[in-house]
Amino acid sequence: MGTLIVGGTVVSGTQSLAADVLMEGSRISAVGARIDPTGHTVVDAKGMLVLPGGIDVHTHLDMPFGGTTSADDYEWGTRAAAIGGTTTLIDFALQTIGKRMQDAYATWRKKSEGKACIDYGLHMAVTDLGKDAAWIDDVDAMVAEGITSFKIFMAYPGVLMVDDATIFELMQRTSKLGALVCVHAENGTVIDAIVHQALAAGKTAPLYHALTRPTVAEAEAVHRVVALSELAGASVYIVHVSSEDAMCEVEAARRRGLPVMGETCTQYLVLSIEDDMGKPGFEDAKYVFTPPLREKKNQDPLWEAVREDVLQVVSTDHCPFRFADQKTLGLGDFTKIPNGGPGVENRMQLMFEHGVNQGRMTVERFVEVTAEAPARIFGMYPKKGVVAVGSDADVVVWDPEAEYTIEAATQSMHTDYSIFEGFKVKGNVRQVFSRGELIVEGGKFLGTVGRGEYVKRGLGEVL
Numbered sequence: 453m454g455t456l457i458v459g460g461t462v463v464s465g466t467q468s469l470a471a472d473v474l475m476e477g478s479r480i481s482a483v484g485a486r487i488d489p490t491g492h493t494v495v496d497a498k499g500m501l502v503l504p505g506g507i508d509v510h511t512h513l514d515m516p517f518g519g520t521t522s523a524d525d526y527e528w529g530t531r532a533a534a535i536g537g538t539t540t541l542i543d544f545a546l547q548t549i550g551k552r553m554q555d556a557y558a559t560w561r562k563k564s565e566g567k568a569c570i571d572y573g574l575h576m577a578v579t580d581l582g583k584d585a586a587w588i589d590d591v592d593a594m595v596a597e598g599i600t601s602f603k604i605f606m607a608y609p610g611v612l613m614v615d616d617a618t619i620f621e622l623m624q625r626t627s628k629l630g631a632l633v634c635v636h637a638e639n640g641t642v643i644d645a646i647v648h649q650a651l652a653a654g655k656t657a658p659l660y661h662a663l664t665r666p667t668v669a670e671a672e673a674v675h676r677v678v679a680l681s682e683l684a685g686a687s688v689y690i691v692h693v694s695s696e697d698a699m700c701e702v703e704a705a706r707r708r709g710l711p712v713m714g715e716t717c718t719q720y721l722v723l724s725i726e727d728d729m730g731k732p733g734f735e736d737a738k739y740v741f742t743p744p745l746r747e748k749k750n751q752d753p754l755w756e757a758v759r760e761d762v763l764q765v766v767s768t769d770h771c772p773f774r775f776a777d778q779k780t781l782g783l784g785d786f787t788k789i790p791n792g793g794p795g796v797e798n799r800m801q802l803m804f805e806h807g808v809n810q811g812r813m814t815v816e817r818f819v820e821v822t823a824e825a826p827a828r829i830f831g832m833y834p835k836k837g838v839v840a841v842g843s844d845a846d847v848v849v850w851d852p853e854a855e856y857t858i859e860a861a862t863q864s865m866h867t868d869y870s871i872f873e874g875f876k877v878k879g880n881v882r883q884v885f886s887r888g889e890l891i892v893e894g895g896k897f898l899g900t901v902g903r904g905e906y907v908k909r910g911l912g913e914v915l
């Protein structure tokens with residue numbers, strides 16, 4: 453007794469194949485032509501694509517930032533992800549300076565407990581390796597808990613930024629263990645100097661958030677952290693690459709054969725300063741996230757980098773704040789605007805429309821950057837990221853012809869605006885199965901809140 457998806461085209465990172473998919477229990481038990489439907493619930497997928505559930509490896513749910521907390525908690529954030537065709541996400545547990553990593557791990561497991569609607573893993577954002585040599589051993593302890601990736605910030609001095617020695621020491625340990633270091637690459641102290649100069653000159657509007665964080669400051673940090681990873685013999689993953697300058701540093705490192713990988717996010721591919729900022733009043737605060745929106749000329753190089761495997765993953769950096777009562781903390785001073793935007797719900801739609809429909813990538817590459825590569829790099833493959841026998845039955849039945857307009861009024865994310873307001877897409881979720889359970893149909897979440905499971909991740913691959 454299972455659920456049989458009949459007549460669709462099953463897509464992986466390498467091929468598209470007309471095949472039926474049988475899900476029994478929480479796993480996929482058969483993929484092939486004309487599976488006998490006797491005794492199974494049949495889902496007609498004629499004309500549909502059958503995709504591995506999306507994996508978004510960069511979200512910030514229920515995260516404290518700048519005196520407030522991101523607007524989607526684990527329930528709302530994971531529900532919105534599911535509705536958008538994402539069945540697994542990896543969120544960031546954030547170490548408090550002066551406290552151990554175990555403390556952050558426990559805090560984030562508690563935030564998600566009884567709330568997660570889909571499966572999720574955690575990265576550990578490392579802010580403090582302590583004065584005591586024992587603290588670095590927490591890295592080993594986290595790997596044992598299934599946290600096999602560690603994020604560091606080269607930006608936000610005095611808050612989250614760590615120095616080069618800390619990065620290097622962390623990398624020495626991850627290298628020994630086969631774990632991964634993820635990097636927010638921006639030269640934080642130089643950016644702070646530019647920001648202070650802007651404020652002193654009376655430039656306080658939200659647009660100056662973007663104008664005070666030059667692309668060269670991003671590229672410099674990528675270059676430096678690549679050198680540190682080479683010194684330590686570690687593999688490294690650059691999060692939210694937003695500019696051609698930064699992307700070229702990733703490309704140069706990969707040309708040299710270094711284990712350097714990277715992601716970009718949907719907002720950098722489809723939004724820009726020219727198209728989306730420079731609005732009257734305080735409107736631009738909706739687009740204040742870090743790295744900021746870039747000039748439009750960066751979009752084509754980033755798309756090409758995603759297509760050509762210079763960047764392996766597209767994530768969202770979903771970190772939502774409401775405009776009405778959260779973004780407004782920065783009225784009169786852009787440095788006080790909570791950094792982040794909503795996006796977890798729209799990633800699959802935007803990548804399908806702007807990637808596949810507009811001829812920038814094949815449907816196989818779409819699956820690779822939204823599901824398969826994230827699963828491989830972050831130690832979840834083949835449990836997640838592929839429609840194959842033995843894998844978790846995380847399957848999206850995708851209607852390539854369905855038309856949809858993105859609007860704040862109808863979205864599930866808990867923000868009072870959308871950064872993609874009015875964007876029209878063709879291609880949308882029809883059904884979503886998570887571990888064999890139908891959790892989304894007709895744009896509605898049908899599962900129970902809290903059904904999502906913590907994914908204890910293994911060591912990932914270098915792609």
Ligand SMILES: [Zn+2]
Binds near residue numbers: 769771
């Ligand atoms: Zn982030």
